[in-house]
Amino acid sequence: MRLSWQRQQIxxxxxxxxxxxxxxxxxxxxxxxxxxxxxxxGEAVPSTLYGQxxxxxxxxxxxxxxxxxxxxFAVEPIVRRLLDEHDDQRATIDGIDAALRDWCGKRxxxxxxxxxxxxxxxxxxxxxxxVADPELTRVKVDEALAAGFDALKVKVGTETDxxxxxxxxxxxxxxxxxxxNQAWSPGEAAGQIQRLARYKPTIIEQPLRPEDWQHMAALxxxxxxxxxxxxxxxxxxxxxxxxxxxxxxxIKFTKCGGIGEALRMIYLxxxxxxxxxxxxxxxxxxxxxxxLTIASLVDYADLDGHLLLAEDPFEGIERxxxxxxxxxxxxxGISACAPR
Amino acid sequence: MRLSWQRQQIxxxxxxxxxxxxxxxxxxxxxxxxxxxxxxxGEAVPSTLYGQxxxxxxxxxxxxxxxxxxxxFAVEPIVRRLLDEHDDQRATIDGIDAALRDWCGKRxxxxxxxxxxxxxxxxxxxxxxxVADPELTRVKVDEALAAGFDALKVKVGTETDxxxxxxxxxxxxxxxxxxxNQAWSPGEAAGQIQRLARYKPTIIEQPLRPEDWQHMAALxxxxxxxxxxxxxxxxxxxxxxxxxxxxxxxIKFTKCGGIGEALRMIYLxxxxxxxxxxxxxxxxxxxxxxxLTIASLVDYADLDGHLLLAEDPFEGIERxxxxxxxxxxxxxGISACAPR
Numbered sequence: 001m002r003l004s005w006q007r008q009q010i011x012x013x014x015x016x017x018x019x020x021x022x023x024x025x026x027x028x029x030x031x032x033x034x035x036x037x038x039x040x041x042g043e044a045v046p047s048t049l050y051g052q053x054x055x056x057x058x059x060x061x062x063x064x065x066x067x068x069x070x071x072x073f074a075v076e077p078i079v080r081r082l083l084d085e086h087d088d089q090r091a092t093i094d095g096i097d098a099a100l101r102d103w104c105g106k107r108x109x110x111x112x113x114x115x116x117x118x119x120x121x122x123x124x125x126x127x128x129x130x131v132a133d134p135e136l137t138r139v140k141v142d143e144a145l146a147a148g149f150d151a152l153k154v155k156v157g158t159e160t161d162x163x164x165x166x167x168x169x170x171x172x173x174x175x176x177x178x179x180x181n182q183a184w185s186p187g188e189a190a191g192q193i194q195r196l197a198r199y200k201p202t203i204i205e206q207p208l209r210p211e212d213w214q215h216m217a218a219l220x221x222x223x224x225x226x227x228x229x230x231x232x233x234x235x236x237x238x239x240x241x242x243x244x245x246x247x248x249x250x251i252k253f254t255k256c257g258g259i260g261e262a263l264r265m266i267y268l269x270x271x272x273x274x275x276x277x278x279x280x281x282x283x284x285x286x287x288x289x290x291x292l293t294i295a296s297l298v299d300y301a302d303l304d305g306h307l308l309l310a311e312d313p314f315e316g317i318e319r320x321x322x323x324x325x326x327x328x329x330x331x332x333g334i335s336a337c338a339p340r
Numbered sequence: 341m342r343l344s345w346q347r348q349q350i351x352x353x354x355x356x357x358x359x360x361x362x363x364x365x366x367x368x369x370x371x372x373x374x375x376x377x378x379x380x381x382g383e384a385v386p387s388t389l390y391g392q393x394x395x396x397x398x399x400x401x402x403x404x405x406x407x408x409x410x411x412x413f414a415v416e417p418i419v420r421r422l423l424d425e426h427d428d429q430r431a432t433i434d435g436i437d438a439a440l441r442d443w444c445g446k447r448x449x450x451x452x453x454x455x456x457x458x459x460x461x462x463x464x465x466x467x468x469x470x471v472a473d474p475e476l477t478r479v480k481v482d483e484a485l486a487a488g489f490d491a492l493k494v495k496v497g498t499e500t501d502x503x504x505x506x507x508x509x510x511x512x513x514x515x516x517x518x519x520x521n522q523a524w525s526p527g528e529a530a531g532q533i534q535r536l537a538r539y540k541p542t543i544i545e546q547p548l549r550p551e552d553w554q555h556m557a558a559l560x561x562x563x564x565x566x567x568x569x570x571x572x573x574x575x576x577x578x579x580x581x582x583x584x585x586x587x588x589x590x591i592k593f594t595k596c597g598g599i600g601e602a603l604r605m606i607y608l609x610x611x612x613x614x615x616x617x618x619x620x621x622x623x624x625x626x627x628x629x630x631x632l633t634i635a636s637l638v639d640y641a642d643l644d645g646h647l648l649l650a651e652d653p654f655e656g657i658e659r660x661x662x663x664x665x666x667x668x669x670x671x672x673g674i675s676a677c678a679p680r
Binding site: 073074075076077100101104108109110114115116117118119236237239240260263264267268271272296297 | 413414415416417440441444448449450454455456457458459576577579580600603604607608611612636637
């Protein structure tokens with residue numbers, strides 16, 4: 001198998017920010033796996049939140065290149081080895097996992113979701129309203145509702161919360177996810193959550209810093225909304241650790257390393273009685289497709305990374321209002337947009 | 341999809357017995373799934389240990405027939421529904437799961453293990469010496485060693501234990517699994533296990549009755565061998581319950597309902613730090629193949645059901661000494677032997 005990669009520049013339509021950071025433009029890495037006359041594609045979306053950079057991803061790819069063997073169908077043993085050897089570069093492993101599965105599906109002429117025995121992916125996604133000044137927030141909310149999104153996620157934990165949420169709740173009665181992205185200390189979180197209760201959140205994500213995870217159990221007792229772990233939950237072992245501390249988990253491929261690890265986290269979460277959602281970072285359709293492939297297995301999807309872009313370099317994911325879906329194209333079903 | 345089934349008579353070469361029950365001959369159910377000009381095969385191996393009979397399996401098949409839909413690739417949603425509706429007939433669900441996956445592999449021209457992204461199955465299996473009088477036991481041990489088996493499992497919990505184990509340990513220094521099949525009470529188990537310590541068991545399976553599972557933790561403290569749950573561990577939820585009570589679990593397809601549920605149990609066991617083995621009942625190669633398909637993911641395989649038979653009605657599993665393997669044939673890689 002021959003691996004090659006290149007950086008890809010993407011830009012959100014509007015600056016995308018949380019309580020802690022913001023993105024005006026970013027780069028991800030498109031990974032190409034060539035073997036036996038066919039090409040599989042994947043996207044690595046490194047996040048500094050998890051010690052991953054473009055440079056560390058490229059360094060990992062250099063090491064991995066030429067050590068992949070000659071059988072793309074051996075996804076599980078290949079990825080197992082990569083997880084053992086590059087545990088801290090799971091965004092890169094995710095990209096390789098995707099490229100391998102894309103190749104296999106293309107070789108057999110079937111979509112990856114069919115290879116996995118799953119139903120055709122067709123899932124409501126939340127559309128995320130990042131932190132912004134009130135004027136821009138209103139533009140974003142109006143755009144989202146006009147586009148037919150019927151579940152919203154709002155990044156909270158700043159002084160604009162009330163303004164944003166009031167504006168939304170005057171116009172929208174549907175599911176509303178709140179994501180604090182570690183904004184609060186254990187001492188203040190309960191008060192903040194109670195303050196936001198009147199907006200009737202569906203869930204509240206990561207109210208505390210990862211190191212404060214043991215304080216999340218107390219926040220469940222408030223009864224405002226189920227508490228989901230995001231930054232606190234990277235890998236399968238974290239799901240076990242968080243049992244009885246949170247109501248649910250947000251699985252992201254950048255954190256866990258691809259479809260196989262995500263499936264393991266879903267099964268663990270389910271068996272432990274947790275709610276399960278799939279999330280993403282700002283990325284192109286190529287990185288969303290693997291997550292959407294298995295989205296029929298989870299409670300909630302927040303797979304809007306590609307929908308936030310000014311221009312998506314890839315295509316293949318359909319959207320109908322708030323529902324995104326994949327069709328019957330072989331592999332991940334994603335291809336590069338024609339140059340404009 | 342069209343489902344049909346028929347009973348199949350099989351007979352162990354020698355009477356096969358545990359501390360609690362014995363088999364001279366038995367029937368299993370061969371399930372045929374026809375769709376779009378192709379046939380997928382699976383075998384249901386009902387066990388009265390789990391409230392399953394040939395009659396209950398056939399009754400379930402009658403209900404399920406005609407409700408499977410028209411897409412064999414939708415294995416996961418189909419099996420999920422069957423598990424919800426026929427939780428007590430998981431041997432039957434296993435047979436259907438196998439037939440669906442066999443069909444998919446045949447349709448795509450690849451083995452099921454390749455569809456699952458796994459390495460080619462090639463796994464050491466224990467060969468099981470059931471309970472018998474000393475004379476027959478010696479014949480069975482001699483046959484097993486002559487056939488090249490390099491890991492043995494012995495059914496213990498009767499007064500012939502010492503005789504059998506001494507005879508084996510005089511001839512064989514390799515891995516020796518002991519399976520008590522619930523033979524002991526919580527009060528006597530520690531003494532029994534200490535008595536057997538000198539035969540240096542690799543693991544000890546199910547020393548207690550299922551209802552006594554909470555007493556297994558104390559037996560781990562003896563330090564004689566890891567304690568594995570078998571009859572105490574049927575489904576994914578049991579793996580969670582047994583966490584910290586046993587060292588490992590024996591997964592059988594008759595208990596859990598096929599490849600998907602077995603994978604979930606493997607992932608759970610792994611994440612919880614448990615040892616994982618795959619086991620079986622007396623059955624033909626057709627019921628062994630699905631378990632062997634995923635055997636690369638577990639620590640130990642006890643997949644000798646077909647090797648105990650006088651005549652196996654199916655073929656396709658290779659054996660080289662103690663190692664069994666599957667090749668590159670599409671689907672489960674199993675076909676009916678030509679009539680003799």
